[in-house]
Amino acid sequence: MxxxxxxxxxxxxxxxxxxxxxxxxxxxxxxxxxxxxxxxxxxxxxxxxxxxxxxxxxxxxxxHRAGFPFVKTIDEFDFSFQSTLRLNLLGSILSPDFITDGRNLILLGKPGRGKTHLAVAVAYRHIQNGFEALFVTAAKMIDQLSAAARDGQLSAILPKFTHPPLLVVDELGYLSYGNDAANMLFHVVNDRYLNGRSMIFTTNKKLTEWGSVLHDGDLAAAIVDRVLERGRVILLDGPSMRSRHLALDHDTASMLPVEPDRISGNYRPDFPGHRPPLEPPKS
Known part of the structure; x- marks a missing residue:
């Protein structure tokens, strides 16, 4: 050579x-x-x-495998339209500990507030952190689980939704569901809760309304209880990103079941070990 x-x-x-x-x-x-x-x-x-x-x-x-409807990053989220939510308040949600500790997040707000954008951005950050994620609408997941249950194949399809380290369930409450919706959702939430796997929900319904949405108040309460034991609620307010030029928006603070702190529906700023009460403590 x-x-x-x-x-x-x-x-x-x-x-x-x-x-x-x-x-x-x-x-x-x-x-x-x-x-x-x-x-x-x-x-x-x-x-x-x-x-x-x-x-x-x-x-x-x-x-590609996550099934996002689009790819958005935290840097692309416009925090200027939010009255309380700021990027520096999302540190613990964006850190790898969010996944390794099995924490959860509920993004609550009226349509057009950026809930799906923020959920995708958080999930994408955790993909960058090295974790797998799955994005699915609540309606699609419940429909697939219900169809599998009717065919006696529920146990075969459940791992699709229970095994990824992060599951994003989008648009809970936007569409109507069958009478077995709460039962189907509970299967997923309970398995993930027991195995310490993280979940993100986006919803336009108060947590106290999930019972009517899912047709079972008791199971809905059990679902919320498991999600919030290691979770928090973030209210997205401000104008709709889609129609803010029309000035049609109204106050959204009444959607929270409690008085909000800086960004969370919980009283405690950090992820709690137990679910907070739905009503604020009396002074």
Whole structure:
């Protein structure tokens, strides 16, 4: 081999499944020679680029698998229309601890307030943190579970909704559901609760109205109880993102079952160990 001849190591890289390194190693060798890199510097850059490529590939794959209706980031969310919600108040929700601790989140507000955008953005951040996520509307999930139950296949489909580290259930309360809705949803929530897996719900209904939405007050209360034991409620107010130019909006604070703190429907700013009461304590 001549002094500056680049060795053909592609068969070895292919065997090691180092796809990105196969594409870039020749250019990196040439650059290293031009810039007089040390062996350590060359190896560091080579391995670093392979790791970065694999991370981006994984993010792309998990994002596609999550089933988002669109991809939005936290940076794209317009906090200026929210009266209390600010980016710096979402720190614990965006950290990996949100998933590893099995925490939950309910985003509450009238249509058009950005609930789905925020839910997708939080889920996408956790995909970037290395966790899998699944996005599904409440209507679609309940319909699939009900159909499977009628066919005697409920246990076969449940893992689809119970196994991902993060499940986003969108638009709870927007559409009507069958009489078994509470039972179907409870199967998912209870399994995830017992296994410490995180959930995010978006809803336009007060938590006290979930019973009428799901046709079973007792099961709805049990669902809310499990979600909020390690969860919090965030109220999204302000004008509708879709129709704010029409000035049609009214106050949304009455949607919370309690007096809101800075961003949460709970009294405590951090994720509680037990569900807070639905009524504020009397002074």
């Amino acid at each position: 001549m002094p500056h001849e680049i060795p053909d190591i592609e068969p070895l890289l292919k065997r090691l499944t180092l796809a990105n390194t196969r594409r870039t190693y020749r250019q990196l060798i040439e650059r290293a020679e031009r810039e007089s890199w040390s062996y350590g510097m060359f190896l560091s850059v080579l391995v670093g680029e392979e790791v970065a490529h694999r991370r981006q590939t994984r993010i792309h794959r998990l994002t």
